[in-house]
Amino acid sequence: MIQNTMLTGIQPKLTPTVVNTQPTPAQATKQFSEFLGDALDQIDAQEKNVHQMSDKFILGQVNVDQLMIASEQATLSLQLTTQIRNKVIEAYQEIMRTQI
Secondary structure, eight states: OOOOOOSSSSOOOOOOOOOOOOOOHHHHHHHHHHHHHHHOOOOHHHHHHHHEEHHHHTOOOHHHHHHHHHHHHHHHHHHHHHHHHHHHHHHHHHHHHHHO
């Protein structure tokens, strides 16, 4: 017997349902604020580390090169943070100047 393959039932293609895992704007804002908070905490920790190292340097427990490296790292981190703040303020001011 000849079987007609054109008449066989078409089975629906089973595709997994994709769940939207993108964060909501509130969640994204929370993550961004956490990121900024963590970055500021790290900069604060670097500053405290430099102060502790300078105290140890006075006591002769730390070499001058270790102190200078830590000091420069803290200075660069602070300069980077200042520049990021300036860019954010500049972007905010530009948005506020935009006319609708």
